[in-house]
Amino acid sequence: MKKVSLFVDVQNIYYTSRSTYNRSFDYNKFWAQATEGREVINAYAYAVDRGDEKQKQFQNILRAIGFEVKLKPYIQRSDGSAKGDWDVGITIDIMECAHDSDIIILASGDGDFDILVNKVRGDYDTEVEVYGVEKLTAASLINTASKYFPIERSLLL
Numbered sequence: 001m002k003k004v005s006l007f008v009d010v011q012n013i014y015y016t017s018r019s020t021y022n023r024s025f026d027y028n029k030f031w032a033q034a035t036e037g038r039e040v041i042n043a044y045a046y047a048v049d050r051g052d053e054k055q056k057q058f059q060n061i062l063r064a065i066g067f068e069v070k071l072k073p074y075i076q077r078s079d080g081s082a083k084g085d086w087d088v089g090i091t092i093d094i095m096e097c098a099h100d101s102d103i104i105i106l107a108s109g110d111g112d113f114d115i116l117v118n119k120v121r122g123d124y125d126t127e128v129e130v131y132g133v134e135k136l137t138a139a140s141l142i143n144t145a146s147k148y149f150p151i152e153r154s155l156l157l
Helices: 010-021 027-035 053-065 087-100 111-124 139-144
Strands: 002-009 038-049 068-073 103-107 127-132 147-150
Touching: 002 010, 002 027, 002 087, 010 038, 010 127, 027 038, 027 053, 027 127, 038 053, 038 087, 053 068, 087 103, 087 111, 103 111, 111 127, 111 139, 127 139
Parallel strands: 002 038, 002 103, 038 068, 103 127, 127 147
Antiparallel strands: none
């Protein structure tokens, strides 16, 4: 059985699914599809913590599925912009897990990860599967992945 590590950029998946389909991503269906016939050795979901009750319930659902939820505080800047980016944290965790994994599964459409995907595939000879909403996933990320799975209605609630 191949060993897999899953990494979900929760904010990216939430906003791209909502923007394109006006629906939410189904983490249970994703888990079932991505892990079928495979051994899960790591599973992380990266989110921004706003401290509200609905978010806490969602995070508990992710934990019940099997994800370790990593939270970063939501920062509202004085100019009205917000910060809560997990790109560096996701990158570090993927680099740390790549040597023990046969397959890295990244759920994000963020093109900043294309360099990471190239590095993992080249240095560790590890497959990288990417899940993202097709029209909002960077072409560079799709092209660097070993396999790309578009998030379509079958993976939505």
